[in-house]
Amino acid sequence: MMHAEDIDLPSLGYHEFYEDDFAPRSHYGPLWQHIRRMGQSNLARKTREAELAMHTSGVTFTVYTDDAEGIERVWPFDLIPRIIPAVEWQRLEAGIKQRIRALNLFLKDLYHGQRILKDAVVPPELVYQGKDFRRQILDIDAPHDIYTHVSGVDLIRDEQGDYLVLEDNLRTPSGVSYMIENRMVEKRILSQFFAEYRVRRVEHYPALLLRALRYLSPRGPDEATVVVLTPGIYNSAYFEHTFLAKEMGVELAEGNDLVVKNDIVYLKTTKGLRRVDVIYRRIDDDFLDPLVFRADSMLGVAGLINAWRAGNVGLANAPGSGIADDKAVYPHVPDIIRYYLGIEPILQNVPTYQLTRKQDRELVLDNLGNMVVKAVAESGGYGMLMGPQSSRAEREEFAAKIARDPRNYIAQPVVQLSRHICYLDGELAARHLDLRPFVVYGEDIDVVPGGLTRVALRKGSLVVNSSQGGGSKDTWVLAG
Numbered sequence: 001m002m003h004a005e006d007i008d009l010p011s012l013g014y015h016e017f018y019e020d021d022f023a024p025r026s027h028y029g030p031l032w033q034h035i036r037r038m039g040q041s042n043l044a045r046k047t048r049e050a051e052l053a054m055h056t057s058g059v060t061f062t063v064y065t066d067d068a069e070g071i072e073r074v075w076p077f078d079l080i081p082r083i084i085p086a087v088e089w090q091r092l093e094a095g096i097k098q099r100i101r102a103l104n105l106f107l108k109d110l111y112h113g114q115r116i117l118k119d120a121v122v123p124p125e126l127v128y129q130g131k132d133f134r135r136q137i138l139d140i141d142a143p144h145d146i147y148t149h150v151s152g153v154d155l156i157r158d159e160q161g162d163y164l165v166l167e168d169n170l171r172t173p174s175g176v177s178y179m180i181e182n183r184m185v186e187k188r189i190l191s192q193f194f195a196e197y198r199v200r201r202v203e204h205y206p207a208l209l210l211r212a213l214r215y216l217s218p219r220g221p222d223e224a225t226v227v228v229l230t231p232g233i234y235n236s237a238y239f240e241h242t243f244l245a246k247e248m249g250v251e252l253a254e255g256n257d258l259v260v261k262n263d264i265v266y267l268k269t270t271k272g273l274r275r276v277d278v279i280y281r282r283i284d285d286d287f288l289d290p291l292v293f294r295a296d297s298m299l300g301v302a303g304l305i306n307a308w309r310a311g312n313v314g315l316a317n318a319p320g321s322g323i324a325d326d327k328a329v330y331p332h333v334p335d336i337i338r339y340y341l342g343i344e345p346i347l348q349n350v351p352t353y354q355l356t357r358k359q360d361r362e363l364v365l366d367n368l369g370n371m372v373v374k375a376v377a378e379s380g381g382y383g384m385l386m387g388p389q390s391s392r393a394e395r396e397e398f399a400a401k402i403a404r405d406p407r408n409y410i411a412q413p414v415v416q417l418s419r420h421i422c423y424l425d426g427e428l429a430a431r432h433l434d435l436r437p438f439v440v441y442g443e444d445i446d447v448v449p450g451g452l453t454r455v456a457l458r459k460g461s462l463v464v465n466s467s468q469g470g471g472s473k474d475t476w477v478l479a480g
Contacts, residue, residue, distance in 0.1 A: 154167045
């Protein structure tokens with residue numbers, strides 16, 4: 001028999017599972033009773049079954065070592081789900097839709113007129129100095145004025161339990177395949193967990209994505225030929241590329257499988273060339289078209305941007321979208337929402353220091369030991385200083401980097417991420433986590449009810465990225 005007082009609980013951070021008196025929150029009551037009835041031995045057995053299921057299904061991710069060698073590992077998964085009540089989700093969904101709608105209007109404006117820069121709502125130099133602002137696509141009309149067809153919004157909860165947006169992912173956000181695999185394994189291994197709850201589904205994501213991609217087709221959705229463009233098997237997210245292509249029933253293509261003739265994209269097949277209408281690209285802008293971006297790219301398709309400019313192919317996400325999730329632009333998103341929508345943001349940002357401002361920079365440099373410093377162009381937990389866990393040498397190194405290039409960094413106070421119980425090494429222990437809901441923007445904006453809950457499996461760690469030792473949980477959004 002397991003009891004709440006036996007569980008290892010770090011002292012900081014809002015606890016998702018327990019009230020302050022160690023009683024499970026009301027929506028966790030039935031789950032907690034089921035966990036207690038299972039006992040340690042059954043929970044351990046189910047954990048081994050889940051790991052075997054992930055291994056058998058080939059659910060993996062790649063970690064790159066210092067010598068750039070990729071190591072493939074089984075996706076780490078914790079059996080105990082995170083549960084979000086319906087009323088809580090309604091507010092999250094509304095806030096995410098508001099944010100994505102405003103950021104799309106921002107992107108359209110940046111590439112057509114730049115009214116927001118002329119009105120000094122966002123400092124022009126932040127945009128012009130951003131490596132993801134693409135002058136090559138100025139005045140190109142994106143189909144239906146949609147730039148971010150697929151988005152991921154990273155959310156955390158502060159010490160009071162309030163949801164905050166940690167960052168936006170508007171280029172090629174990954175993780176949706178793991179969200180679906182987590183659900184499939186959970187339902188198969190612990191089907192009895194679902195008996196007491198009405199959990200909204202996430203497995204329909206590929207259908208939502210395919211519908212949104214077809215909406216971009218210049219020949220109409222019924223005639224659309226869609227492909228997923230991948231860099232190839234050595235990419236860390238290749239499992240996801242193959243998963244989504246298979247689930248949508250479309251071709252998975254590499255750059256040399258496509259060719260552009262007379263501004264029309266074709267797929268090479270054994271029966272000849274087949275016209276392509278929509279490309280869900282999982283290749284960064286730099287490598288997308290060697291005639292427009294990096295000339296040495298072997299991953300993209302020569303002439304692709306001209307085909308897009310001519311309106312003969314849809315690209316998801318649109319090139320140039322990355323400037324809207326640049327971490328230096330992030331502090332201005334609340335003002336972007338007010339500017340384009342005329343309303344207050346539903347979801348707030350984490351307080352952020354803009355290091356191009358002298359006052360902010362001096363404050364951060366004087367308090368590096370209490371700050372999280374992030375490189376604006378990095379992801380996956382790389383290029384980051386966790387002040388409280390850093391050495392003096394590391395802080396001095398980052399201070400020098402900030403002095404050399406303040407535009408390349410932002411800083412935030414340390415927010416103790418919320419916690420949740422996990423089953424680790426034969427016992428229940430609390431670990432920090434975040435949440436990445438996925439958004440599909442087609443004819444409508446759809447937020448998949450759930451998302452990828454990422455867990456910092458190392459005790460005391462606030463870094464949830466799988467590349468840095470993180471894992472994941474199934475995320476249950478309850479029906480009203």
